[in-house]
Every structure is written in structure tokens, then in C-alpha cells.
Amino acid sequence: GEQVEQLPSSLIVQEGASVLINCSYTDSASVYFPWYKQEPGKRLQFIIDIRSNMERKQTQRLTLLFDKKTKHLSLHITATQPGDSAIYFCSASTGNNRIFFGDGTQLVVKP
Amino acid sequence: EAAVTQSPRNKVAVTGGKVTLSCNQTNNHNNMYWYRQDTGHGLRLIHYSYGAGSTEKGDIPDGYKASRPSQENFSLILELATPSQTSVYFCASGDARGGAEQFFGPGTRLTVL
16 A cells, blocks of 8 residues: 655754655555645644646745656745644545544744 | 534443444534544554445554444544554545545544553
């Protein structure tokens, strides 16, 4: 089945810095890629997604890039704030109602 | 208000005991899911459902049963709990159409002693 890998597993940055989280997947049939954020002790919350017919999507301080050829995504967060501290999950779906998750990237933003 | 709720939020059980985790959603979604989250493993799918009366095995179903008595409710049942099932369990709901985000509950922290 689909395997989703995220790198790095953890990041520590100063407030105001930009961060990049990389994600790769294995199943070429995957067409939908939602990302989630989980603050400490909280539920996962959807933050951004992209479909396989797109290369780029941007919302506020988040930019998501997608390369279908290399099966690679990257999430760019600009002007980080302490409130961005969370675990970020990449996921992939073939559109059959199942989503496969990566192991997450722990982001710590220091004030 | 939260559209996916879980109960209990915390549970301590004894080895060999029966545990039932409950999930309720008001999104009117056909699909519901149970995941467990362990450090270093992300989220792993245990069981899911396409609608009332249906349950499907996920990637790690051994030791777990599921029940979907209605559109709104989805339960995860541990008939004989073991310490290896100590984890945080998340329920989620999602639209039946392909390629849609899932909405998560707040999680249940289960400790099996």
C-alpha cells in the first residue's frame, strides 16, 4: 500500500524564520494530498491540500508545492510564530476514502 | 461547536478487560475512521466504515472490533485489552466523495495496566 515519508522529523527555529517540510509518497495513483496540524494535546486540524493536477497552492503563510513526476511535496511556512509550534502531517489518498499519513514533523518556534 | 466528539477522553483499563471507545459526528458524513497515534508511528488506521451497518479492516485491526449502528456513531471495541493497546485513539469523519479531508475528534487517551 501507499507509504508516506516526511523529513525532517523535527525542526527548531526562531520566530520569524521560514521552514520547509518535505514529503514523499510511493503510490502513483494518489491524487489528493491534505496536510494537517496537531498542536500539543489537540486534535488534528486540516490546514491545506493539493490535488495531483496542481503544482502549487498558497494560503496566507503556507505554500504547498507538488511534483507529480518525483512524487514529492513540500510545505513552506513563512514568518513563523510560536503558535505555529505543532506536529505537521503530510498525507496521501487515491481518492478511495482512505488517507495514508506520514509520521509527522515536530515544529518548535522559539520566541 | 465540535462536529466530532469522543468519549471517554481518558480511560484506564486492566489487562483482559473490555473497553469501548465511542465517537459521534454531526457532519452527516458517510465515512468514519478509527486511528491510533503512537510516538514515531504517526496515525495508523484500525477500522473504518462507509455507513451505518458497515465496518472495514484498516492496517492494524488485530485485537479490535468496530461497530457502526448509525450514521452518527462509530465505536471501537477492545474485547481483551492488552498493554500494547495503550495509545491515543482518534476518530474521524469524512465525505464519501473521493479526495476529501477528514475531520478529527479530540482523541481518547487509553492506558491498559
